[in-house]
Amino acid sequence: MASYNLKVNGKSVNINVDDDTPLLWVLRDELNLVGTKYGCGIGQCGACTVHLDGVAIRSCSVPISSLEGSNITTIEGLASDKLHPVQDAWKELDVPQCGYCQAGQMMTASSFLKQNPNPNNDDIRNAMNGNLCRCASYNRIEKAVALAAKKMS
Amino acid sequence: MKNQNKITFSRRNFIRTSALASGGILIGFNFFTSCKEATAPPVDIAQLNFNDFNAFIKIADNGYVTIFSPNPEIGQGVKTSMPMIIAEELDVPWEHVSVEQGALDTNNFTRQVAGGSQSIRFGWDALRETGATAKQMLVNAAAAKWGIDASSCSASNGVITSPTGETLGYGDVVNDAAQLEIPENVSLKDKKDYKIIGKDATNVDIDKIISGAPLFGLDYTANDMAYVSVCRPPAFGQKIGSYDDTKTKAVNGVLDVVKFGDKIAVLASNTWAAMKGKKALDVQWTTDETLESTSDHDTKLNAILNGKDLDVRREDGNVKKAFAEADKILERTYESPFLPHNCMEPMNFYANVSNDKVHLVGPIQTPAGTARRIANLISREEKDIHLEMTRMGGGFGRRLYGDFALEAAEISNLTKKPVKVIFSREDDMAAGIYRPAIKYRISASLKDGKVTGYHLKEAAINSNMYGLIPHFFPAGAIENYKVETGNYRSNITTGAWRAPYTNFLAYAEQSFFDELAELLETDPVQLRLDLLKNVKDGEDPNIQYSAKRMTDTIKLAAEKSNWGKTREGVYQGFAAYYSHNTHVAEVVDISLKNGYPSVEKVTVAVDCGIVVNPTGAKNQVEGGVIDGIGHAMYGDFSFENGKPQDVNFNTYRLIRMKETPIVHTYFVENNLSPTGLGEPGLPPAGGALANAIKAATGQLLLKQPFISVLRKHEANLKA
Ligand code: FES
Ligand code: FES
Numbered sequence: 001m002a003s004y005n006l007k008v009n010g011k012s013v014n015i016n017v018d019d020d021t022p023l024l025w026v027l028r029d030e031l032n033l034v035g036t037k038y039g040c041g042i043g044q045c046g047a048c049t050v051h052l053d054g055v056a057i058r059s060c061s062v063p064i065s066s067l068e069g070s071n072i073t074t075i076e077g078l079a080s081d082k083l084h085p086v087q088d089a090w091k092e093l094d095v096p097q098c099g100y101c102q103a104g105q106m107m108t109a110s111s112f113l114k115q116n117p118n119p120n121n122d123d124i125r126n127a128m129n130g131n132l133c134r135c136a137s138y139n140r141i142e143k144a145v146a147l148a149a150k151k152m153s
Numbered sequence: 154m155k156n157q158n159k160i161t162f163s164r165r166n167f168i169r170t171s172a173l174a175s176g177g178i179l180i181g182f183n184f185f186t187s188c189k190e191a192t193a194p195p196v197d198i199a200q201l202n203f204n205d206f207n208a209f210i211k212i213a214d215n216g217y218v219t220i221f222s223p224n225p226e227i228g229q230g231v232k233t234s235m236p237m238i239i240a241e242e243l244d245v246p247w248e249h250v251s252v253e254q255g256a257l258d259t260n261n262f263t264r265q266v267a268g269g270s271q272s273i274r275f276g277w278d279a280l281r282e283t284g285a286t287a288k289q290m291l292v293n294a295a296a297a298k299w300g301i302d303a304s305s306c307s308a309s310n311g312v313i314t315s316p317t318g319e320t321l322g323y324g325d326v327v328n329d330a331a332q333l334e335i336p337e338n339v340s341l342k343d344k345k346d347y348k349i350i351g352k353d354a355t356n357v358d359i360d361k362i363i364s365g366a367p368l369f370g371l372d373y374t375a376n377d378m379a380y381v382s383v384c385r386p387p388a389f390g391q392k393i394g395s396y397d398d399t400k401t402k403a404v405n406g407v408l409d410v411v412k413f414g415d416k417i418a419v420l421a422s423n424t425w426a427a428m429k430g431k432k433a434l435d436v437q438w439t440t441d442e443t444l445e446s447t448s449d450h451d452t453k454l455n456a457i458l459n460g461k462d463l464d465v466r467r468e469d470g471n472v473k474k475a476f477a478e479a480d481k482i483l484e485r486t487y488e489s490p491f492l493p494h495n496c497m498e499p500m501n502f503y504a505n506v507s508n509d510k511v512h513l514v515g516p517i518q519t520p521a522g523t524a525r526r527i528a529n530l531i532s533r534e535e536k537d538i539h540l541e542m543t544r545m546g547g548g549f550g551r552r553l554y555g556d557f558a559l560e561a562a563e564i565s566n567l568t569k570k571p572v573k574v575i576f577s578r579e580d581d582m583a584a585g586i587y588r589p590a591i592k593y594r595i596s597a598s599l600k601d602g603k604v605t606g607y608h609l610k611e612a613a614i615n616s617n618m619y620g621l622i623p624h625f626f627p628a629g630a631i632e633n634y635k636v637e638t639g640n641y642r643s644n645i646t647t648g649a650w651r652a653p654y655t656n657f658l659a660y661a662e663q664s665f666f667d668e669l670a671e672l673l674e675t676d677p678v679q680l681r682l683d684l685l686k687n688v689k690d691g692e693d694p695n696i697q698y699s700a701k702r703m704t705d706t707i708k709l710a711a712e713k714s715n716w717g718k719t720r721e722g723v724y725q726g727f728a729a730y731y732s733h734n735t736h737v738a739e740v741v742d743i744s745l746k747n748g749y750p751s752v753e754k755v756t757v758a759v760d761c762g763i764v765v766n767p768t769g770a771k772n773q774v775e776g777g778v779i780d781g782i783g784h785a786m787y788g789d790f791s792f793e794n795g796k797p798q799d800v801n802f803n804t805y806r807l808i809r810m811k812e813t814p815i816v817h818t819y820f821v822e823n824n825l826s827p828t829g830l831g832e833p834g835l836p837p838a839g840g841a842l843a844n845a846i847k848a849a850t851g852q853l854l855l856k857q858p859f860i861s862v863l864r865k866h867e868a869n870l871k872a
Contacts, residue, residue, distance in 0.1 A: 001405060018405050021425050029380070029423040034372035035365015037546075038424075039497055040578045044802035047497060075365030087363040094355045094768045097230075097776050099362040100369060100497040100546030128810045132802065134497040134547050136779035137772065138813040 006070050008033070009077025019065035023057075024048045026064050027074060035075035035103045039132065046131030047100065049107040050074045056111035075103035078110060085151035086110045089144040097135035105131050109145045119149055167279070168286055169193050169206070172331035177213040177324075178290075179331075181206035182283045210239060210287060216311050216324030218243065218250045229831040230769035233357045235276050237765055241349040242284030242342060245311045245323065252357045254542065277826045285339040294330035295321045310348075344763065344824050353768035358544060368544040370501045370516035371575065378503065378571045379408055379420040381564055382427035384434050385584050386415055388795030389645045390442035393417070400433040410434075411567055418564045424575055442644055444795035447490070447590070450614060453641040454592045457612035458486065463637035466623035467695075470633035472598075475606030479598035483672060487595070487661035488856045491614070491790045492588035492650055493797075495807065498546020499581040504561035505571035506531060511538045512571075513562065516545035516552055523555030530559055531566040550649035554586045579800040587790065588650030589614035593661040597669055598633075604669060604684070606633035609662070613640045615647045618654040624695040625655070626703065626731055627662070630684040645792060651780065652832040655732040656839075657857070660785060663728035663840025664854065667847065677727050677844065678711050698731035705821050706736040706760045713819050714740035714756035723753070726845025728837035735833035736760040736821075739778065741814070741841040743849055748867060750846050752782055752814040755838065760821035761828045767820075773830040775816040781838025783808025789858045806860075 003016050008031060015030050022041075027033045027050070036059055039047030043061040050059045051073040078084045083091070086109045096102045105128070112127040113119070119127070124145045133141065168182045171194040181194035183206045192205040201209055201221055208222040220236040236252045288308055295313040296303035298321065305316045311323045344351075361368050386392060398410040401419055406426025411418045417434060421427035457463070476482060502515035511533055517523050517540070524538040545552055561574040576584065591613040598606035607627055611617055617638035628634055650656060670677040685707075688700035707729050710716070719725055722744050729738035742754040755778050764770050787806040791798045799805035843854040852866050 017423075018425070020429075021423075025423060025425040029425070032374070033365070034367045034374075037369075037497075038371065038499070040802045041428075042578075042801055042803055045497070075363075079364065083363070090363050091355065091359050094353070094359065094772065096356060096359065096362045097772055098497065098545060098547045099356075099358065102362055103365045106363065125811045130809075132497065132807055132809065134495055134549075134807065136776045136783065136808065136813070138779060138808075138810045139775050139816055140772065142810065142813075 002065070004064050004068050006067055006072060008072045009074060015064070017064055019063065021064045023050070023059040023062045023064060023067060023072070027059060027072075033074050033076050037100055037103055039101065039104070044132070045101070045104070046108055047104040049104040049131070051107060051111055054111065054114060056108050075107060078106065084110055086113065086144070086148040088151060089148035093140050093144045093147060095137055095140040095144050097133075097137050101131060101133045101135075105133065105141055109141075109148060113145070113149055113152060117149060117152060119145070121146070168283060168335050170290070170331055170335065171196050172328060173198065173211065176328060177211060178327040180210040180212075180283070180287050181208075182210075182279070183207050210243070210283070212287070212291075212323055212327045214324045214327055216245070216249060216322045218245050219253060220250065221253050229773060229829075230356060230766060233354055233769055234765040235280060236357070237349050237354055238277065238280040239284040241347055242281045243288045244284075244309050244348075247349050247354060249311060254544075281341050282339070285341055286336060289336040289339045290330045290333055291323050291326050293333055293336060294326035297333070298326065298329065350763065350765050351767065354766050356769065369498050369546050370503070370514070370543040371498055371546070373503050373514050373543060373573070375503065375505065375571050378573055379422070379568075380424045380427045381561070381572045381574045382419045382421070382424075382431040382577065383560055383564075383574060383580065384417040384419065384431050384436060385580065386438055387583070388438070388440075388444055389643075389792070390444045390795040391438040391440050394437035394439040396434060396436040398434055400435065401430040404430040404433055406430075409568060411564065413563050413567055416560070418560075418572075418574075420564075420568065420570070420572060427575070428577055445643055445645060446793050446795075447791035450590050450641070450643065450792075454590070454612040454614075457639040457641060458592060458594045458610050460639070463610060463639040464617075466618070466636045466638055467628055468635045469628070469631075470606075472606045472608050472633045472635040475600075475633035476596070476598045476608070479600050479605065481599040481672060482596060483599070483665070483668060484594065484596035485665055485668070485855060487593045487657075487664070489591050489657040490788070490857065491590045491645070491647070491792070492784060492788050493582045493585040493790055493805070494547075494549040494551035494588075494650060495582065495805070496545070496547035496549060496551055499576040499578055500551070500557040501573060501575045502558040502561040503571070503573040504558070504565040506533075506562060506565040506569070509537075511562065513538065513540040513558060514543060515558060515561070516543050516548075517555060517558055518545070518548050518550075518552040519555060523558050526555055527559060527562045531562055549651040550653065551586060553649055556584075556586070578802070582800045582805065583797045585797070586646045586648035588653075588656065589616070589647035591654075591657055593658065595661060595665045597665070599669075599672060602673060604631055604673075607631040608635045609637070611636070611638040611658075613638070614643045614645065616640055618658065621695060621697055622654055622658070624693070624697065626698055626729075627684055629688045629693055629696045630700075631687070644795070651777075652732055652835045655730065655836040656781070656784075659728065659730040659732070659836030660839035660843060660857070663730065663837060664843045664847075667726070667840075667844040668853075676717065678707060678716055681707055681729055697734065698736065702736045702760045702821070703729060703731060703738075706758045707738045709819055709821055710738035710740050710756055710758035713758065713817065714742070716740055724845050724849035726841045726843065726848055728840035728844065730833070730837040730840070732836050733831075733833045734828035735830065737833050737837050739837045739841040741782075741838070741845040743842070743845045745849055748850075749863060750842075750849060752786075752812070752842060752845075755782070755814045755816045755841070757816060757818045757834060758821060759818060759830070759834070760823070761830055761833070762823065762825040763827045764820050765827055770820070770830050771818045774818045774834040777830070777832065777834025778816050778838045779808060779813050781835040782814065782842050783812070785839030785842055785857050786812070786859050789861065
């Protein structure tokens with residue numbers, strides 16, 4: 001057990017957990033931020049995607065011990081006073097089926113669009129390829145990322 | 154046209170109302186069995202129970218409508234589309250409607266199963282009647298207030314209008330309406346007057362989903378709840394021998410270790426500790442059954458196909474004679490592996506078994522049956538069981554089986570603690586209830602340029618095609634026709650997987666037809682249309698597909714896909730299939746990249762009757778088609794000495810965005826009752842893809858997943 005300080009969605013938090021605890025379980029079990037999902041635990045599905053200093057990471061594969069002092073954003077903190085354009089686009093195109101993978105999809109998309117505000121279709125397909133959607137809502141995810149890019153420009 | 158199992162009922166029998174203590178009216182309805190004479194909905198909204206009613210409509214005195222439905226949502230959109238049907242006939246603006254998920258208290262709710270794409274089909278008439286009855290009650294109340302004849306009033310968009318132009322909002326009359334008799338004669342709207350049905354409505358949970366609000370079973374927590382990881386036998390056929398939990402108990406956060414049956418539960422104060430604790434267990438497993446491997450199954454299934462011990466499931470004419478007199482015979486054997494469901498949200502369930510009550514929460518497709526099994530398992534009365542359903546992170550059939558809920562209940566019963574069982578992905582894939590491995594042998598006799606006989610044999614693990622599947626196309630279209638089935642009982646657990654049996658059968662048959670067309674030197678689409686001409690709708694009560702609807706669907710797909718007129722370098726494959734009361738035809742367009750097929754586009758034509766929510770419907774079709782393509786192409790799952798060979802997504806391949814085609818969906822327009830969409834888009838996809846790959850490469854695909862065949866093909870080319 002050790003004590004860690006980090007910023008999650010703009011708020012400072014202090015947690016006491018084992019140092020090998022993945023960020024995913026810190027978020028879900030300690031901080032009750034359950035929007036970040038568990039899908040595989042080995043970095044293969046993207047359901048657990050959050051931002052570390054604005055960049056998408058797989059929270060299931062990052063132990064808390066490497067995150068002291070870092071700045072984390074989860075799906076619960078993606079919107080500011082209004083929805084993030086990615087969330088807007090997701091809503092407008094009615095993307096989700098079961099919805100379980102979608103937080104991870106949106107976190108990947110929002111980080112990607114920050115790096116590449118003007119993506120073409122291949123860019124989008126490459127960027128989103130690491131996020132599984134078992135319901136196969138891929139067509140709409142692809143369209144929603146493009147729409148979000150348009151909204152952001 | 155086929156009768157869509159129209160349900161007839163008397164409104165008096167299935168609707169009851171009460172005046173809510175807080176104002177407004179509560180309408181309870183039960184459209185599967187009659188409401189008991191004396192039952193009335195509660196007067197307090199907190200007391201809703203679904204013992205006597207399937208669902209409730211609350212109309213508040215501001216006119217806003219809340220629909221409480223316990224219908225579980227697994228991603229098929231029924232939580233949105235079913236309320237749309239009520240709101241249409243009730244004639245309220247959709248923006249004034251909200252939908253809430255109800256909990257289940259007992260086993261009386263018969264159709265509370267999300268599966269088989271049937272919710273919409275069974276609900277259609279009843280939901281419309283309910284909405285229309287509620288509207289008539291409000292109109293009657295307004296007319297009474299005005300002292301005029303109700304038939305002279307009209308209602309629309311939540312407002313009732315008198316002949317002289319006076320108006321009253323629904324909210325103004327709800328309290329009066331609650332005191333009135335339930336009207337017997339109400340009329341339903343014409344399709345042309347629909348304002349909500351047929352318009353896009355966004356998923357009712359969308360705001361929660363995009364903001365990451367707790368919705369799913371895995372998100373549920375309760376005070377003092379222990380997180381539980383369960384250690385199960387690693388191979389089918391193994392049992393627990395001895396175990397040492399010293400290292401587990403040393404893991405920080407582990408609270409308790411309990412053995413139950415052949416499993417060990419590790420209780421901890423968080424998920425990570427539970428998972429770590431399980432990994433630290435030292436277990437000796439014993440074997441007292443055969444440990445089966447995929448190669449054994451191959452041998453067994455082949456033996457069934459080659460043997461004489463099959464059950465005849467449908468027989469027309471004289472197949473033997475047709476084959477004896479044939480000019481040509483085509484025979485093929487198609488093979489498919491087991492498949493895990495791999496719902497994105499792994500199996501999980503919360504249970505709190507206490508002396509006065511059994512509280513269960515989680516994602517389950519069969520709440521009533523599961524509650525019953527749990528009552529049995531822990532020797533409690535069914536009335537003590539309170540089961541709440543959460544949104545489900547996918548179902549695909551897996552959540553029909555309550556094994557995970559039973560585990561949670563058993564562990565909570567043993568430890569007297571609130572617990573939540575959480576499957577890791579590895580648990581989820583290794584403790585599956587799989588789509589069984591199946592082989593089909595199909596043969597056809599050709600004479601004088603016609604298909605004269607058709608013989609299909611099914612050899613499957615554990616069980617066979619059920620219900621009316623043997624009567625699906627081409628039953629009725631070929632004079633001499635025979636379907637036979639046999640199975641091998643394995644200790645590997647199998648069950649329903651999205652579009653059970655047809656998910657693979659459709660591929661086998663639709664690939665076979667493509668080859669038949671080649672032999673007959675006919676266009677594959679034309680061959681289907683020609684065969685359908687032999688079917689007279691309604692002649693054979695076992696045959697549920699409609700030749701007319703199928704023909705129209707096929708023609709729409711051919712037209713929209715530019716069948717036969719593609720660009721250079723693009724190859725097409727066609728398949729059509731009827732399942733789950735819906736007719737679907739698909740055309741897959743592929744090109745070749747380094748010799749491998751790149752699936753570019755799928756054109757889908759669907760006849761599912763009236764489309765209630767087009768955006769939701771298209772989402773279902775897109776998902777089903779891509780799912781079908783993904784599993785046909787990549788889905789592979791095998792066993793070695795009872796042990797699953799893949800347990801996570803590093804080796805088990807699911808389709809990803811780069812491999813997905815763009816799906817174009819077109820609906821056949823008609824006025825027929827809606828049918829389901831959760832499943833029917835999937836079965837034709839694999840066949841259409843196989844046919845496109847054959848067109849492009851000449852490679853016949855007789856085995857799923859296609860990727861393994863294509864790799865072999867490539868290796869052969871290189872050698
Ligand atoms: S849960 Fe982290 S990538 Fe799958
Ligand atoms: S919407 Fe169900 S997994 Fe993506």
